[in-house]
Amino acid sequence: MSASGNDLAGAYARVRQASLTLAAPLSAEDCCVQSMPDASPVKWHLAHTTWFFETFVLEPHEAGFAPFHPSFRTLFNSYYQGVGARHPRAERGLITRPGLQQVLDYRAQVDARMQALLASALDASLQALVTLGLQHEQQHQELLLTDIKHLLSCNPLLPAYADAGAGGAMAHAPPLRWLPQDAGLHQIGHAGEGFAFDNEAPRHTVYLNAFALASRPVSNAEYQAFVDVGGYAEPGHWLSEGWDWLQARARDAPMYWQRNDAGGWAEFTLQGLQALAPARPVAHLSYYEADAYARWAGARLPTEAEWECAALEFAPAHEAAIGQRLHPAAMTAASNGCGEVWEWTRSSYAPYPGFQPAPGAVGEYNGKFMVNQYVLRGGSCASPPGHVRPSYRNFFPAGACWQFSGLRLARDL
Numbered sequence: 001m002s003a004s005g006n007d008l009a010g011a012y013a014r015v016r017q018a019s020l021t022l023a024a025p026l027s028a029e030d031c032c033v034q035s036m037p038d039a040s041p042v043k044w045h046l047a048h049t050t051w052f053f054e055t056f057v058l059e060p061h062e063a064g065f066a067p068f069h070p071s072f073r074t075l076f077n078s079y080y081q082g083v084g085a086r087h088p089r090a091e092r093g094l095i096t097r098p099g100l101q102q103v104l105d106y107r108a109q110v111d112a113r114m115q116a117l118l119a120s121a122l123d124a125s126l127q128a129l130v131t132l133g134l135q136h137e138q139q140h141q142e143l144l145l146t147d148i149k150h151l152l153s154c155n156p157l158l159p160a161y162a163d164a165g166a167g168g169a170m171a172h173a174p175p176l177r178w179l180p181q182d183a184g185l186h187q188i189g190h191a192g193e194g195f196a197f198d199n200e201a202p203r204h205t206v207y208l209n210a211f212a213l214a215s216r217p218v219s220n221a222e223y224q225a226f227v228d229v230g231g232y233a234e235p236g237h238w239l240s241e242g243w244d245w246l247q248a249r250a251r252d253a254p255m256y257w258q259r260n261d262a263g264g265w266a267e268f269t270l271q272g273l274q275a276l277a278p279a280r281p282v283a284h285l286s287y288y289e290a291d292a293y294a295r296w297a298g299a300r301l302p303t304e305a306e307w308e309c310a311a312l313e314f315a316p317a318h319e320a321a322i323g324q325r326l327h328p329a330a331m332t333a334a335s336n337g338c339g340e341v342w343e344w345t346r347s348s349y350a351p352y353p354g355f356q357p358a359p360g361a362v363g364e365y366n367g368k369f370m371v372n373q374y375v376l377r378g379g380s381c382a383s384p385p386g387h388v389r390p391s392y393r394n395f396f397p398a399g400a401c402w403q404f405s406g407l408r409l410a411r412d413l
Contacts, residue, residue, distance in 0.1 A: 008118055008130055009118040009119065012114060013111075015134045015138060016107070018384070019049065028100040030042065031043040032093065032095075032096060033093055036402075039150050041093050042147070044076065044095065045140045045141075045144045045147070046103050047075070047076040047107075048077075048140065049133075049136065049140050050110045051077065052137070054068065054110050055083060056129060056362060057129060058110065058113055058114065058117065068106050118130070135197070142324070142380070145270065145324070145382045146403050152270075160269075160272035162271055163271065173219040173330070174216065176214050177215040178213070178215070178411070180212045181211050181212065183207075183210040184207070185206070185207055186205070186206055186309045187203055187204070187205055187206075188304075189202060189352055191203060195386070196391060197392075197393070198356075198357060200391045200393055201352065201355070202355065208309060210412070210413040211310075211411065211413055212411050212413055213302055213307065213410050214409040214410070215336055216336040216338075217331070217337045217340065217343060218281065218282050218406060218407050219278060219281060219282060219331060220279070220280050220282050222282070222297075223282035223293060224265060226292075226293050226297075227257075231292065231296055237295050238292045238295075241288070242288030242289075242292060246288065254285055254289065255284040255401045256283075256284055257276065258273075269326065269327045270326040271326055277330060279331050280340075281331060281337045281340045281406045282341070282407075283340075283404045283405065284405060285401055285405055286398060288398055289401070290405075291344075293407065294410075300346065300412075301344055301407060302346065302409075302410035303346055303347045303410075304377055304393065307345055307377045308390050308391060311390040327381060328381045328404060329381065338378065339378060339388040341405060342403060343376060343406060344376055349371075349373040349374060351370055373396060373398075374395065374396065374398055376394040376395065376396065376403075378392075380403070
């Protein structure tokens with residue numbers, strides 16, 4: 001999603017309303033609670049995305065600027081050390097005040113001020129900054145869904161965020177095919193058309209040995225076979241650190257899986273507890289789980305360069321992405337699961353050759369996180385429109401699994 005001129009005001013209104021629409025099914029109590037340090041309360045997401053526009057756009061560009069509330073500068077700063085003090089991330093759920101209504105008032109006031117600013121002539125750099133803020137808010141819309149899913153899963157009543165949808169329970173995923181790729185030089189990175197985050201550039205050349213990438217992600221049924229044969233009890237499949245991670249959590253299946261009364265598997269979703277759908281891509285895997293399954297299957301995870309080069313084989317599925325959904329859809333021959341789950345790669349998150357962060361506090365957006373994380377590719381069902389593109393680089397620590405993260409197999413040729 002990118003815009004300029006008069007289109008920017010319309011894009012701003014649409015993105016901001018989308019956040020409110022996602023929060024609408026929730027109570028004020030739902031919006032205040034933080035279920036774990038990696039997640040944030042819905043109220044905080046709504047406030048922080050507003051803080052971004054107030055701090056980075058209005059403060060330097062609005063005549064007679066005055067903050068909505070001086071304390072919000074600290075309360076809703078996430079990780080921008082150049083801006084000043086921050087409230088500890090793990091304590092965001094303790095911010096019972098301001099209440100949800102005051103946060104909504106904050107959003108409304110900042111939106112009115114932003115629309116007044118957008119009605120004036122903006123130079124290219126300011127248009128780019130507003131566009132970055134909208135892309136940033138869309139990222140938080142995805143986090144809002146995954147964070148509220150984790151929160152609701154902690155409730156013994158297993159409440160649903162939304163009513164259950166129809167369909168999606170096909171018996172079998174389409175047969176897995178291997179997409180061979182020749183050895184040689186390839187170009188990866190953002191090609192320069194449309195919006196991209198700074199970590200997607202510069203475009204550059206890589207050499208790849210011959211390899212093959214699976215035509216679709218691993219399905220629930222395929223991953224269940226690994227679970228049912230005792231894959232979580234066999235240390236030989238696991239990295240040493242992954243085995244330690246597994247033992248510390250006493251995990252014997254993916255996050256949100258649980259045994260049903262008949263001895264089969266059910267899965268907690270944003271639409272409540274549902275029978276595990278065999279043809280859907282397996283989701284909510286850590287890097288450790290994805291790597292262990294790949295070893296057990298006699299394959300491996302792709303590098304991010306391999307993934308991006310081979311993505312041209314299923315680009316039409318990316319272009320057909322229909323926006324945010326509450327759960328990955330069953331795979332078919334037409335969709336092949338592209339854009340349903342983020343796909344782990346074996347690549348550490350690092351800068352591309354020639355990468356330069358933007359000057360100032362905005363430059364803290366991506367670059368400073370390029371350590372101790374792995375790259376995921378492809379987008380998920382919870383990704384907003386426009387965020388499912390081959391060059392997009394998501395990144396998380398190896399143990400993260402509350403996102404819609406799965407895997408696609410690769411192998412050497």
